[in-house]
Amino acid sequence: MPMPTGIRSSALKTSKPSQITADPTTDRPEPERKTSTERKAGVMDIFHHKEKRNSLVPNIGRSSSPAKSSPKNSPKLAPAKPAKLVIDIESPPLVFHGNTSQSSGALLSGQLLLTVTDPELTLQTFEMCLMARVTFKKPVQKDCPKCAIKDTELFQWKFLTDSTKFKRGDHTFPFSYLLPGHIPATSHGGLGEIDYILDCKALSTLSDSITVQRPLNVQRALQPTGDKVSIRVFPPTNLTARIILPSVIHPIGEFPISMSLTGITDHSLKNIERRWRVRRMNWRIDEHTKIISPACSKHAAKIGGEGKGILHEEVRSLGGEDLKSGWKTDFDTQGGQIDYEFSAALKSSSRPLCDVASPTGLEAWHNLVLEIIVAEEQIAGVGKKTAIPTGSARVLRMQFKLVVTERGGMGISWDEEMPPMYEDVPGSPPGYTKMEDFDGDLSDVELERPNR
Ligand SMILES: [Zn+2]
Structure with missing residues (x-):
């Protein structure tokens, strides 16, 4: 598939009432040349973008920043992303029943929601991994992140084999994985922690990086065996x-x-x-x-x-x-x-x-x-x-x-326990789901969903 060239965002190109939103490849406003009317237009321009591109709002405060379109002179606005990602978990709470040798595991399933806000987006990679993270609160070397955190990849999903074009709108990618019953449950202690994290990253052909992370609460319930x-x-x-x-x-x-x-x-x-x-x-x-x-x-x-x-x-x-x-x-x-x-x-x-x-x-x-x-x-x-x-x-x-253990069968869903994440709060009511033509190589996409 040929790599598209040129400017990624037509919204930036077309919604420009003044010259203040300069060339997106440098994206550096030139304040020294501004007249007062131009400055006013510049402010409106920001709102205009905000209306046109919802992704501006949830992106505030996010860390990822491809250098390409970073508005360095407006620190409150993170670079606009051409799309956003949300992880929806559909499976019930992840509870291992029985001890590490008895439990048959817990099924994780859900879907990734890719919402393209640009008219079109070409992704070169689109992956998610399930990570087990152990945090040592008393690391061998104080302040050394490599001593303090050990990440282990439990599973990886590759949603694309080749660059794939997506049109504006929602695209869903189901995923599932059977968490093996012998792994330790999520534990947060004073000396250390065990966490499970879904870490998803999509990279566009223009080097836009769209990421989302979601922690999973894995519990273990040992059955009572009489007094x-x-x-x-x-x-x-x-x-x-x-x-x-x-x-x-x-x-x-x-x-x-x-x-x-x-x-x-x-x-x-x-x-x-x-x-x-x-x-x-x-x-x-x-x-x-x-x-x-x-x-x-x-x-x-x-x-x-x-x-x-x-x-x-x-x-x-x-x-x-x-x-x-x-x-x-x-x-x-x-x-x-x-x-x-x-x-x-x-x-x-x-x-x-x-x-x-x-x-x-x-x-x-x-x-x-x-x-x-x-x-x-x-x-x-x-x-x-x-x-x-x-x-x-x-x-x-x-x-x-x-023996202290979670209650079996009465576990509270982990997303009921946790306050909503920032990206969970929608900017506007959800729209009606609509069907659209798939624009890409269907056989590739079907083959690349290893979540059976
Ligand atoms: Zn170290």
Whole structure:
């Protein structure tokens, strides 16, 4: 296909009431020659362009800037693009059900919407990749982006094999990909982050670069497998704690903890009953994270060569509570028994991580720490009722693994969770969809959609 030559935008050529919008190849206004009427016309010219070319508005503040038509003297306006790109996700929230060896993955599907605002646009390349990004918040070399960010391309779509001409209007490109179930979920921790990003780029034959990025929220939901019962003993006392916990808990919502303490009474001495009474309890949930920060090739020498990394670990509390009453004490059954059921929850403001163990080096897991403070008392003499503290007290400290995971089947769509992106906000109501003749090589385009 021959490369079109000349000026890309006829809008620029035709909508020019004055000479201020100079030759787009230099695109440098010449203010020194302006009269006051010309200046007024120049302002109108900007609005005129804005009306004619919606892409001017969403382009404000965007980073990409092909040097060709950059209006260097008006910093508020980014260069007008001949087209814009929007990624529409059509698949339900990306949730892996089950652990890394069980999950069959999650299907991503959607379409790319290319809206050509120029009368015609010829693209030489049009590609999108799905990137997995690990961000190390404690990089080996501070301020080195190559130490801090590792990108891995998971998949690439090539929408064109050859330069292809598109007319003004909307053009859609469906895409899909089955995310493999063994990859780690999106995780944002204090030591590091795992993100998934769709990164799309179209390059015109006139070197206009049209780009769009969209993050994907990938979640994992582990199914509950029934309550877990744990037993702890505290020699040399006869105290035995039995704790019942759910097999998984969630970042949001309460969960029940059931505790029973047996072996609280002791009749081994004649005419003396010794017994333990619960004075206080407290629970706390700790989040442990661990990451291995690798070095870029330039800074590998700092840590003794390639393939090595620095281990960072962090523990933080995700909530807890002191409990001073509410349990039932029964000294009369054999050995005595104290029962207590209460609710716990992760502090919502703590932005808990779900459990993750990633080959990239990021790991997160959770523990419930439970402390019961018991004090000893005794009743001496036959028929006596009054118990007297012996002065002996113990802290019964226990730790249990808690698995934090997303709720299966109740996941909130990630685009409901996130505020709309700038490019999601339309400049005007959407127009009616219309059909138009396809102008290009159909067989090439059909062959180049590897999204089956
Ligand atoms: Zn580095």
